[in-house]
Amino acid sequence: METLSYRHKAQERAAGSKSLAIIGVVASGNLEVLVERLLPDTECQVDINTAAEGFGAVWEAVVADFVERRSPGGLKLSINDGGARPDTVALRLAQAVRLIEEDDQ
Amino acid sequence: MTLDDILTSLFPKGHDVANDKGVLLGSALLQSGGSAVVIGVAGRSPLGVDEAIRLSRHVLDAVEQGGEGPILVLVDSDSQRMSKRDELLGLNEYLAHLAKCLIYADMQGRPTVGLLYGHSAAGAFLATALATRVLVALPGADPAVMDLPSMSRVTKLSIDMLKEKAKSTPVFAPGLNNLAQTGAVFTIWDEKTSLAEQLQTLLGSIQGAGDQRDRLGKHRNGRPKAADIAERVHDLALQSK
Amino acid sequence: MTAWRKAQNSRDARIAAGSKLAQGKVVNARDATALLEAVIRPGDRVCLEGDNQKQADLLAGALATVDAHHVHDLHMVQSGVVLPEHLDVFERGIAKRLDYSYSGPQSARIAKMLFGGKIELGAVHTYLELFARYFIDLTPHVALIAAVSADREGNLYTGPNTEDTPTVVEATAFKDGVVIAQVNEIVDKVPRVDIPGDRVHFVVRADKPFFVEPLFTRDPAAITEGQILTAMLALKGIYGPYGIKRLNHGIGFNTAAIELLLPTYGERLGLKGKIASRFALNPHPALIPAIEAGWVEQIHSFGSEVGMDDYIRARSDVFFTGDDGSLRSNRAFCQVAGLYACDMFIGSTLQIDLQGNSSTITTARIAGFGGAPNMGSDARGRRHPTEPWLRAGQEADPDGPATLRRGRKLVVQIGETFGDKNIPLFVEKLDALILAEKLKLELAPLMIYADDVTHIVTEEGIANLLLCRDKDEREQAIRGVAGYTDVGRARNKKMVQRLRERGVIRRPEDLDIDPLDADRSLLAARSIKDLVRWSGGLYAPPSQFRNW
């Protein structure tokens, strides 16, 4: 297993009022993303625990694009990864943000 | 110890336990007075629908007849019988039914005592020895929830590697001591002294408290989290509205 | 003085030798090996059918057990190397040389045997190319074929999997060759005559039906969100704008996703009647919902598909069927149809390089090509205009005079940037080139050449290579949809941005597609059982695809 952590400045605070959301499952080629609203509005952190070692550069690129495109300010995202492909990772990150941005019921 | 040695040592006053192709059924006189009902699986036999239904019948009949004597479950079994026929006929129901009968009898004041004196595994283990109030073992017992070759196949780790890992954690490796550490086995008897006396001591110590195996597993460092998690969920659930 | 009619005399002698084992034309299965020893001569060219789907398995087994002292040095000319026996004949020294097209299940072993020098390789062909050579320089001396039933005259009924049989028989029977058919049963009258009896010399009744693999069944349950996204991009970014009505689909999950999106997403885009109405295609179960929803007018097929017989029979409005009601397939005609009469081929591949060359070959697996290169190439002999063909031609050559300008077939490679086990789709150098170097081949085994590829679709977007004006643009367009692969991350960001502004690269957002909408609920069928329901119970999937 390999653990990675990235912290970025985000342009804007993620919308919505929910405090947390979760998407995905840990399985071969899949991952779960737990997203929590824990950080200052301009901060974003992504912590990764992955079964596939040696892909740090790819994770770095995926996370950087994600922060640029979705502006997830204030969010801490925690990932358990079962060796998902980068496109799946990008999709789950986006899904997680969409979930936490929904209106609280 | 052979099965006969065990029965003789357990019941010096006599018993009528018969071994019919691995299915043990009968009763015995206890040294302390009174009698015990005995069921079990012997000769490392697999436990299938045909065997399980006889064992549960014996337990139910004993409950029906009344009395307060304990029920002993002697186990040297294979795993459940792995066959198309057993699955077709609903083996899960037969094994669950046997376990239910044992747990029910125990709750009706017929303490159930498992004695693991040989092998056991998987579904057969759950339906017999692990469905008792208290499980004891003899030193030669060799339970294996999963055998190392199967585990090696699934985890793609070599058997040597698994053995190496087993040294640091009892949680997955076969063997009596590993299982005892997780809390499944209450105590390991001394085969050099009278089993009857050890049984008497055990029966005297059984109390009405609930399932203590997770606490035991925590105490023995075999299951670090189970007891606390169960308790937390229990408390949260009762507080919730 | 030239001695004429040599071949005819030779054939007569072979037939006379074989006839000793026959009653009329019928030979017992247990005499099959002896029959082949009587008929086949050392050095013969033999076509052992050997198709994409159906297999003359009894005859393959018989050939693999002939006495190699009598029968040896054969030159096998067959489209499919599929059964273990197809390679056993090389292992045993019965055969020496091989010309073929496709080797799906044997791709690893064939690679090993090529490296080990057990096989003298002629070439890996496309189907049409091999069929063409049957009539020029690879004409079989003996053809070993498979059919469903025969009558005593040797008339054959092939059933829905006609496939290569008419082509093989045509080349063999009319050039003094011997045709031996294995059949599942001998009947008084065949349901329809697929091969006339005067072209068939021996009929062997097999103990069990010939083997057919369900190669074209894709379980909708296995389709991923990423594949659905690529399918949405293809429909909205290619099918719709070009108005593709006549086409061929590859067999991957991406194209299965397209088939399953037609009645849902396609309907929502208002594309019904405007796209995907005429196919050169096997009877894909995944197309059932689109057929039932009225999208599809006509399908001609290379072969059939296991479990589709009753459905095809009931939908003869769409499929080509005989008087008996069952499908009539024909690989050669369907390949021609795909080459000349379709405006688009869309399919997946294993590797794409920086110019767009693609290959399904890795150094450990030589799978061959099958039909993709015929479908996936521009037919230079084409002369009839259609809108998508003309539009693609204009995109490639905007300044050329319209009436002199060739149209272009759309050849679309679709896939996700990473495949199974995280293996990247995009590479700097194809494994096919490495293989060619190792085996000292004169030609690298490419599936589709870069100059035929017009579009690449991945989850990151669509690259329209028709709009690229030079090698650099082409490379950056490909890098620009290569995602997080090494190739993708090495892109020139500024250039990719410019290509996007010109519409060479189109991202999901450029097409107003939100990747988060790529959900399995968009699929018209999410399981094999759903396909059965769509078919009104007419589709009978084989056991390995059921979960009921």
Place this chain on the structure above:
Amino acid sequence: MNISDRETATVPHLANSKTVSWYEASARQRVQLLLDAGSFHEFIGPEQREESPHLQVFDLPTQFDDGIIIGRGRIAGAPVFVAAQEGRFMGGAFGEVHGAKLTGLLRAARDTKSVPVLILFDTGGVRLQEANAGELAIAEIMRALIEARMAGVKIVGLIGGRAGCYGGGGLIAGCCSALAVSEQGRIGVSGPEVIETNRGVEEFNSRDRALVWRTMGGKHRRLLGGAEAFVDETIQSFRSFALHLIGSAPVFGAEVLKAEQTRLEQRLQRFGLCADAVDIWKAEGVADAEAVPVMAAADFNDLANKAREPRYDAR
């Protein structure tokens, strides 16, 4: 915190209990759509990060909830406890934490003496990498489950996930007050691959999926009496049968056990010599037994309701 209703399908207008397939849904989606909207309250949710302490030994990734979601909610207004296994994480297998969460829930149900429990099974059995802890967890769950039933609690199992309900999961299911199963749902002890590996392909060909389903699948279990209800695969259908079974399931006791003994003995007498499920269905008097696997849910239920099995008071 209401975490489970945070995971909706990504196309919200399509995600409701009538359209979402149980088989396809995640454990969280099942819980969310099974219960009254917004009523679910999770115990020890993923944000608590109570993960398995044993998987790292094998260099395997953990899941924040260890593959099971436990909590309380309402169904048609009435309170229920719920446990849902995620069959895609390690095959839904029971590990130490996973099992202990269910044990704790059942012990709580026992102490309420009233609140019913829904168990959404999706499991291959014991988690190999923590086999001893998993096996023992199952034993503890069975004990807690029977204690809860003795206290008057109804426990209903719902089965229709990818992993089926195998190994110790099959035994726990056999201990429930009642079971609802869909066509895809499979119940057994030894899985198809396990039988094939141990006894050979002649005994059981695990790749013959039609054989697997007619031996262990939902329809066979319903016809045999191994499950009370056969449901179509929508979450809505599971919801309505869960409600029904909470109402109709028997109170546990000696009479139930005796009736079950008789039921299971009679099953062996009647069907013990049958070689295949089709033979059993024929022996039960099903007219077109061969057609059972392809039968639509409604037609199948008509047929199953006419057959003699099961007796609702015998579990």
